[in-house]
Amino acid sequence: MSISFTPELLTPSEQDIASFEALFRHSSAIGATPAGGLHRLAASVEDGAVRDLFATWLTERGFEVRVDAVGNMFGLITFNPDAPYVLCGSHLDSQPSAGRFDGVYGVLAGAVAVASLARQLRERGEVPPCNLAVVNWTNEEGARFQPSLIGSSVFTGDLALQDAWACRDGDGISLKQALQQIGYLGAGRVELEIAGYVEIHVEQGDGLERDGLAIGVVRDTWAALKQRIRFIGEQNHTGPTPMVARKDALLAAAHAITAVRAEADLHGPQLHSSVGRLEIYPNSPNVVPSRVTLHVEYRSPDTELLAAAGDRLDASLKAVAADTSTSYEVESHALRESTHMHHGFAELAYSVGQQLGLPIGNSVTVSGHDAISLSRHYPVCLLFIPSSNGVSHNEAEFTSDQDMRNGLRMLTALLYRACSTPNAYR
Amino acid sequence: MSISFTPELLTPSEQDIASFEALFRHSSAIGATPAGGLHRLAASVEDGAVRDLFATWLTERGFEVRVDAVGNMFGLITFNPDAPYVLCGSHLDSQPSAGRFDGVYGVLAGAVAVASLARQLRERGEVPPCNLAVVNWTNEEGARFQPSLIGSSVFTGDLALQDAWACRDGDGISLKQALQQIGYLGAGRVELEIAGYVEIHVEQGDGLERDGLAIGVVRDTWAALKQRIRFIGEQNHTGPTPMVARKDALLAAAHAITAVRAEADLHGPQLHSSVGRLEIYPNSPNVVPSRVTLHVEYRSPDTELLAAAGDRLDASLKAVAADTSTSYEVESHALRESTHMHHGFAELAYSVGQQLGLPIGNSVTVSGHDAISLSRHYPVCLLFIPSSNGVSHNEAEFTSDQDMRNGLRMLTALLYRACSTPNAYR
Missing domain, CATH: 3.30.70.360 (Alpha-Beta Plaits)
Structure with missing residues (x-):
């Protein structure tokens, strides 16, 4: 016998949405290009500046900020020190003369979603079975330092810290030196028990736009x-x-x-x-x-x-x-190798999107994402919001405010379900 | 009626040859690569260091050293302020991980030849109808700054000083800034009346070696x-x-x-x-x-x-x-365009080489040289000495001490004839 019910969802307030939009504007100004794009290579001066902005924003909202030895930044909201974390995030670095949405959106939407949930849960006196956290992974892009996905790969253990540190840019500067220069070479690992990971990202393709969808749930990767x-x-x-x-x-x-x-x-x-x-x-x-x-x-x-x-x-x-x-x-x-993303998590996302009344469909990702690194180790959900004309790694990359707001609602609601009822996807 | 006679030739002393070899060794150490080559890009720190060496060497031997606005360095021996100059030289800059002979040989052999002649003429109480000078042209190679032949092209007026200054390297540093940084941004032009220009250079081909020649007189250019x-x-x-x-x-x-x-x-x-x-x-x-x-x-x-x-x-x-x-x-x-070099000057060189008993023949140059820039404006003689296996722009570039000594004798004797009997080629 199965019981059908409509679970309660928490969504961001108008104030949360305004807070996200201010944070996104602030981020977009750091490494801005004259044509409205972003040039913010990993561990550059600009990356250091946006990290400072991010850390300050988190600290002011009661997050515990921790930085690991490869520069990954975690913002933790711990309800119960013995409970695992539902983590969300993406990356704040960019390709050369690229767009201001790629990666950045997922980190900042994640921070606002977690802050919103922390406030609402506190107001409700609710202690969920999982803690919440947001992460900014180091050098996702692989532009200044190769390979890409360095931060998330060190976190999962797929890449040795020493090998990551030894990566050099075109001028011979190592990633370790570059992190030291911007003040983001942390000590050791940030040990977290991960219940699940959610990443929301711009699609970098035109599938959602073509199909009139607000949210894509990634089921497969190339x-x-x-x-x-x-x-x-x-x-x-x-x-x-x-x-x-x-x-x-x-x-x-x-x-x-x-x-x-x-x-x-x-x-x-x-x-x-x-x-x-x-x-x-x-x-x-x-x-x-x-x-x-x-x-x-x-x-x-x-x-x-x-x-x-x-x-x-x-x-x-x-x-x-x-x-x-x-x-x-x-x-x-x-x-x-090509992979299938976590089935239960994708199904949960699908039902949350439908409950919110958002046009939602299945997506495939051709691009690599930190979520794919993590999916070999944890339950992972990767969500897309539309990219205008599918343009990416280009200053003309664009996603509308409405699409970003939809994504923020989706992410907040899904994170709430994931941390409050982890059995919903595991 | 023509009178046949054998004109007197002046050649370098053993002390001059030793002086050249010491100077060449000193130069080879500035920007030396582990494999025995040279990495001394135009207006780099290493180029500044070899320029300092060159200026000191000239000053100590009574040359007047002058630097123009594009960094060309002239070492003047003036017997008569109203007389024109016979100029010789080449360039002290190199390609990346290149050889230690290309260009460098012509500048240092030129300096020693002029110093030797100045001393011998003074000892003989002889005042020739032309003065003598040696030059180090800026950025012949065109490796760090494009185009090549910048210094000689500004000297002849084929390239505007402002355009030369504005050339930028891969890091965006202009030639003007780079010259300023190494202290070789001179003021204005060095105005010299040029009676003729002689450049001696390694062949960068294997023609002389194959034909068993010591000296090549360049007749044509590609x-x-x-x-x-x-x-x-x-x-x-x-x-x-x-x-x-x-x-x-x-x-x-x-x-x-x-x-x-x-x-x-x-x-x-x-x-x-x-x-x-x-x-x-x-x-x-x-x-x-x-x-x-x-x-x-x-x-x-x-x-x-x-x-x-x-x-x-x-x-x-x-x-x-x-x-x-x-x-x-x-x-x-x-x-x-392809050109023929000055016929009279080449004939004079040929007869001097024969008189010295050096195996001498005609050469063609495929490479560009400062001599080619100058040949459109002045009587110019371009001489080659052998390059082992024709290898150039490579750390394995090699010319033997004996070949360099032959070239120094040839250059000294030719400069003497050119400054003492300018009608011999004009």
Whole structure:
């Protein structure tokens, strides 16, 4: 026998919504670009400034703020020190000249949702079975420091702290040094028992907008194959050196870039590819380049297709190296398999959205998110709100105030259900 | 009626040769790389240090040292303030992780040759009809600041001082700022009446070594076509953005690089090509690149072939832009025609070499040199000494002590003839 009932939901007040909008405006000004975007690379001066803003905001509202050794910032609302936490969050860092919504929205909406629930629960004299917390993960973007998802991967134990610290930016500054410089190199781990993790993020695709939905519940993730490939040639004068004697690592890289794309072109929408970054040495107009590192990505809903594409790329690279008298090394090779997100948590989100009267549907994520790192370890729910025209990693990235308010209502209500009735999804 | 006679030649003493070798060793230590090369970019701290060494050396030997507004350093030996100067020199800057001979040899051999002649002429009580001077031209290499040949081009008036000052390195530092930082931003021009200019340089090819020659007299230069081409795409997320919607400026650049090489492959040894430098924005692994600038070079003995190759490249770029949904701009386009060097000066050099008993022959230069800038304005003689295996712009660049000594004898004797009997070549 099952009993059907409509559970009570808590949602943010008008004051909470105004508080979110002020916080978001303040964040958008830190690292703002003239075209209305955001340029706030991980552990930069601007990242330090928005972290200060975030920490102050949390402290003023009674959160306990803790920073771990990789710079992840946690804002804790502890009702019961022995209870586990329902955590929400995302990241405050951005890509170069990117949008002001990506990641930032999830952290600030999370902070306001938790603050709102803490106040309402206190007013109601209600002590839920789970505590609440919000997190800002370090270097989600992987723009200044590679790989991406560093903070959440250290938290889960998938990446060793020492390896994370040793990552260097293009100027040779390590992540550890950079965190120290902005004052966010914490000590040790922040040990939290995690009951569940909720991340709300802009979609970075146009599915919700196209379908007229306010909220997407991510059910599946695409697989990703990320490789760093280095061609090694020989430095020489671009003038007198006979063409037959050249070992041009940039020519090899150019052939590799076109080969990566040719592979994607074989598979239509089932395979996305890119080479977004090159490191070229010596990168001087009059010198044959001797070393070029390519950052190659393939993404697909089909993990097997990705692996096969990776094998074919390897054959192409061999041919390119032979044709250009260069050699190559695979410096790193990381295959992230496609996954299904936690079923019960997604179902709970779906029912909360329906109860709130929000147009809600299922989503797939092609992008990586901290939520995906965490989903291998904890029950995780990843929610999307619309991205205008699907534009992302671009100053023109846009999500309307109404869509952000809808997301904040959704997040607050879901966090309330998750912390007050954890059996609803586990 | 012609009278045949053997003119007297002055050559360096053993002490002069030892002095050159000490100076060269000292220079090689400033910006030395572990593999025995040199990394001494224009207007860097290392360039400042070698300039200090050079200025001190000259001053101690009675040269008047003057620095112009673009940082060119002149060491003057003035016998008669109303007489013109025979100038010699080259450049002390290097490519990244390059050799210690390229350019440096010509400046230091020039300084020692002029000092030797000044001393010998004084001892003989001889006042020649021309004065003597040595020069270190700023930023010949074009590695840190583009274009190359900046110092000599400002001296001749082919490049405006303001344009030279405004050149910026990859970190946005202008040449003017960089010169100021190392203390080599002089005031105004150094006005010199130039009777002739002599530059001695390592060959950067293997012609002399192959033919068993000690000295090459450059008779002809290759033409060069240098272009900076910028592809403009659209920044977007490398994950969810559908492949058909991408405007990937790096993919366009890759196709352009392979097209540049394909053109060269059509013409065998008559056409050299390269793309040695790219500037990529934002150059982040997860962002579709929106702007990529390519530094493209074609070189050929045949100016018409170069121009035709340039036209065909333009057609290729149009096709690449259409195929990749990008656009492109030609940011700069500079065609340097092939030239014949000054006939009389080359003949004089030839006869001096023969009189010294040095194996001497004709050379062609594929590389650009300050001498080529100056040859459009003054009688210029460009001499080569051998480069082992033709290797250049590489730490393995090498020229033997014996070859350097032969060059110093040749240069000293030629400068003596040029300043004492200017009618011998004019």
